Amino acid sequence: MKRAVICVGSPFGDDALGLVAAPLIEARLSPLGVPVLALDRPGVRLLPMLKGMEEVVFVDGVRSGAPPGTVHRFTEEAVLACLARHTSTHGFGLAEAVALSRRLDQGPGRLFLFGIEIGRAEGEGLTPATAAALPRLVAAVCAAVREGERQ
C-alpha cells in the first residue's frame, strides 16, 4: 500500500512539533519502509506529496481548547471540517490541499491527523507539556501505521 507520514511544523516554539517528531517517527518506522516527510508549510506544495497515496497520516500541532499536552487523533471528517473560506494563498492549508487533491482524484484514500494540543508557538524549543506528550504521540502514530500495515 502506498502511504506516508507527513509532519508539518515551523521552527518556532510548540509549532515545531511536526519537525521534532518526524525523525523520532522515522527511526521507529524505518523497518516498514513508510516514508516520513517533514514540511514547513502545508499549503499547495502538499499536493505532489498526496498524489497517488492510499493512506496519509499527518502530524501537526493542534489548538482546540483542550488542556496543553493532550494527544489528539482526528478522522478525515474532522480534518476536512477545518476547510476555511478560501482567501489568500496564505489561507490555503492542509484541509484545502487535501480537499483539492481529492477533487482531482489524486488521493489520498484514507487520512488521519495526530497532534498535540500546543502551547506557545513563539521562541525556541517545545514547552514542557508538549515535550512530555511527545513520546505518547510518536507511539500513537507508529501504532496507527502498523495497524494500517495489517489491513
Next chain:
Amino acid sequence: MTERRELAIEVPVLARVEGEGALELSIRDGHIEALRLNIYEPPRLFEKLLEGRSYEEVPDAVARICGICPVAYQMSAVRAIESAFAKEVTPWIAAMRRLFYCGEWIESHALHIHLLAAPDFFGLNSVLELAEKQPEAVRRGLALQALGNEIIRFLGARSVHPVGARPGGFHRAPTRGEASALRDKLIAALPEAEALVRWCGALPLPEDHQDFECVSVVEPGTYPMMGERIISSRGLDIAIAEFAEVFEERQVPHSTALHCLLRGEPYLVGPLARLNLHWSRLPEAVRKVAQATGVRWPSDNMYHSVVARAVEIHYALIEAIRLLEAYEETAAPWVPLTPREAEGCGATEAPRGLLWHQYRFDASGRVLRARIVPPTSQNQARIEADLVANLTAFGLEREEAALRQRAEQVIRNYDPCISCATHFLRLEVKRS
C-alpha cells in the same frame, strides 16, 4: 451638501492574493473622491535586519522574504554582491541562474493563474470549485507548478527557500544524468504549456484599455531575466545603479508599503510589461502560440496579464530545455569573491516584475546599508490608478458586492505579492 452616508462592509479580506490588505473607496456625486489601497501588515524589517551581517548570509536571509519568489530575491542579491566586489561569474553560472529563474516563473505563474486568477473568469470563488468544473485544467496547472518547483530543486536542493545559491554561484553542480532526466520531463510538458496558453487566451476577459508606462530590465539578445539596464515603453534607458535617482519611493500615510513612482507617475512592472517591451525577443514558437490566442501583443489591457503569465510559462519551459540540452558538469560551480568597501546593485525580473537591491559593504564584507524595492510596491500606484479608471467605467452606482468583486479582479491582474511588499482586502465604500 449631501449628508455623508458611510457604508462599511465587513468582508474578510481581498480574496485570492498573496497576503492581506484593504481598499477604501469614497464616492461623492457619482465620482471617486478618494481611493486608497491600504496595506496593513507590519512593514518588513529585512533591510535593517541585514545590517551588520556578512555578505555570505544575505542570499539565504532574503530568500525568506517570500515563499513564492525566493529565487528572485536571491538572484538580485547575489548580483548586487558581485557587482560591489567587482567579480564576474562564469557563463556556466549565468546559464544556471537563468535556469533557476525559469523554474520560479513557471511555479509562481502557474500558482497565480490557477489558484488565484482563473476562478474569477468562471464566476467561481476558489480553485476547489474550479477543480469541479475544470479538473483537467487544474491538474495541468498543478503539474506545471510542480515542474517549476522541480527545476528550482535541481539547483536549490529544495523548492521552498532554496539553499543552493551562494554569492559567486551555486554550492553544487548537478550531474549530467540529473540534467537529462529533468530535460526529458520538461519536453514532455511542452504540449501542456501550449494548451495552457490557449486556455488562458480563451478566458472571457473584459476589454479595458488603459494608457500606462511599462518598465523592465533589458538583457541583450534575449527575453530579460537579469540585466544591467532598465528600460521603459516611453524611452527610459538607465543603468541599474541609476534606479534610485530616477525612481522615487514615497511613503504614503495609508499604507506600510512604499509607493514607487517614475517621474512622479505610476508605472507597470511584471509579465505584461515584459511581454510588451520584449515581444520580439521571444522565440518564434512562443510567439506563434501567443498570437493564436487572438490577443494583439503588445497589449494595453491589464486583463491580458493572465495570458502573459501563461506565455511566460511556455517561454520559461522552452528556455529551460535549451539550457539543459547544453548542460555540462563543472568543477567550479562558484567563483571566489574578495570583499571590499563598496556599493553594488542587482536588478532581476521576479515573476511579478522588477526587483531591485542595493547594498553597501564595509571592507570585511559586512552590510552597512541595504535597500530592497520589490515589484508590488512599484505597481501599487498603478493599481490605484487602474482601479479609479476601471471602477468608474464599470459603474460606481453598482452594489458594494459587485464593486468589491470587480476591484479584487483588477488587483489580482497585478498578482500583488503583498507579503513581499508588506501587505490584503477589506473594502470600505463611503458614498455621499
